[in-house]
Amino acid sequence: MTIDFSNTEFVQFYMHDFVNGILEETPAELLKGIPTTPAATHLFDIDDNAEKLDSQQAITFHHLVAKLLYLCKRARPDLQLAVAFLTTRVQGPDVDDWKKLGQCLTYLRETKDEKLTLGADDLGVIKWWIDASFAVHKDYKSHTGATMSLGRGHPISMSSKQKINTRSSTEAKLVGVNDAMSLVLWVRMFLLEQGFEVKDNVIFQDNQSTILLARNGRQSSGKKTRHIEIRYYFITDSDNISRGTCSVQYCPTEQMIADFFTKPLQGSLFRRMRDKILGKHHIGVTDSQECVGAGASMPTTNDDVDTEDDVDVTHALMVEGKGFFRVDEEKESAQQVKEKEISQTRQCQSYSDVVKSKSFPQRSCQHF
Structure with missing residues (x-):
């Protein structure tokens, strides 16, 4: 690894010799095309029926993935997601994994001069x-x-x-x-x-x-x-x-x-x-x-409450009496409870900026 301190405002890290060594060890069949990313959109897809690599290819796969892991944790974090997936496949790699490794290595070939600043x-x-x-x-x-x-x-x-x-x-x-x-x-x-x-x-x-x-x-x-x-x-x-x-x-x-x-x-x-x-x-x-800030995450009062998780959290606060409304699940219908949950959520969302500033007089939305 080379560490360049020549600039007083930042430091640069690069491993060009290590990258060249990886590429020299890579079988030519893996270095095809000119990919612009280290992983395609189907990175996480696995075909259970795909043909397994032979023993020699599997060893090569494991060896190259290990070297990429060493590289991405030190000077090339842009490879990290692709390598993280490939490390989960070293026990039984198949031809699809071989192609995914090839894309990562070919991307590395095209970007071998990149530095971490x-x-x-x-x-x-x-x-x-x-x-x-x-x-x-x-x-x-x-x-x-x-x-x-x-x-x-x-x-x-x-x-x-x-x-x-x-x-x-x-x-x-x-x-x-x-x-x-x-x-x-x-x-x-x-x-x-x-x-x-x-x-x-x-x-x-x-x-x-x-x-x-x-x-x-x-x-x-x-x-x-x-x-x-x-x-x-x-x-x-x-x-x-x-x-x-x-x-x-x-x-x-x-x-x-x-x-x-x-x-x-x-x-x-x-x-x-x-x-x-x-x-x-x-x-x-x-x-x-x-x-x-967190306040900007909340929709306005005219927006729909579009996640059940938000309403679920609101419900828990209301049961404890920490919202605009209290809920008595034994005396109120499910529809009444749901209406209160949505109303509570919307009001807290609309007041979120004020609550964050601690100037809101009520404590109804403190947990937002």
């Missing part, structure tokens, strides 16, 4: 983007993606298959936050030990219900999320938020950089995200426009 605006401001793609694997497990920036480039990222099956995208994203929490806390503690004052350690999420569950833990659990294990409320139940160790804010899906590590993006969206992650473009951790 890192810079910091403020070592007291850490930004994380954490997301998950629901049930994308053959066994219906979801896939977690997380990445961190201090201003330019992303020095830490992860892309991994979740270890459990989840029942909804909200639950998958909450598990994703839990998967990344050790990194979130470690980076903060590392910077504190170096003598820096960490003013902000922000986790960006693009799912409203996940934000509610992350902030409030079990008190926001309803009938569809009550079964979630206690360890997945680590972010809340260990007081990480209340103590200021980290915070959770909303980020629009189109700005969710962690998507790069959960799904095979294509075209201009892939290039835009890749350039941010590799540090070609400066993000600016102190720029509030990069991802807006």
Whole structure:
């Protein structure tokens, strides 16, 4: 690995010799075409009837995937999603996996001169983007993606298959936050030990219900999320938020950089995200426009309440008497309860900006 300190504003990492070594070991049959991404849209698709590789090809597959894993964790995070999937296939690779490996390697050949550029605006401001793609694997497990920036480039990222099956995208994203929490806390503690004052350690999420569950833990659990294990409320139940160790804010899906590590993006969206992650473009951790506050995640009163998870969380709060309305499930019909849930959700959504500023006189929406 080469580390270039020649510029006083940023540092660059590259492994050109290692990349050339991988390409020299790659069978010529794998290096076909000129792909613009390391993975096609069907990356997670598996054909149970596909022909298995012979023993020599399987060894080559395993060897090359291991080298790509070493590379993507150090200087080429743009390969990480493709490699994360390929590592799940080393036990019994088939011809489809061989082709997917070929696309990743051919993309590497076409981009072998890429560098990872890192810079910091403020070592007291850490930004994380954490997301998950629901049930994308053959066994219906979801896939977690997380990445961190201090201003330019992303020095830490992860892309991994979740270890459990989840029942909804909200639950998958909450598990994703839990998967990344050790990194979130470690980076903060590392910077504190170096003598820096960490003013902000922000986790960006693009799912409203996940934000509610992350902030409030079990008190926001309803009938569809009550079964979630206690360890997945680590972010809340260990007081990480209340103590200021980290915070959770909303980020629009189109700005969710962690998507790069959960799904095979294509075209201009892939290039835009890749350039941010590799540090070609400066993000600016102190720029509030990069991802807006949680209040902007909520629809207006005229919008439909389009996720059952939001209403489910609202219902749990109302049962505890923490909303505009209380619910007595023994005395009220299901229709009456549903109408109250939707009304409560809409009102809290419309007041969300005011609630966030703590100036709203009622405590009805505090948990939003």
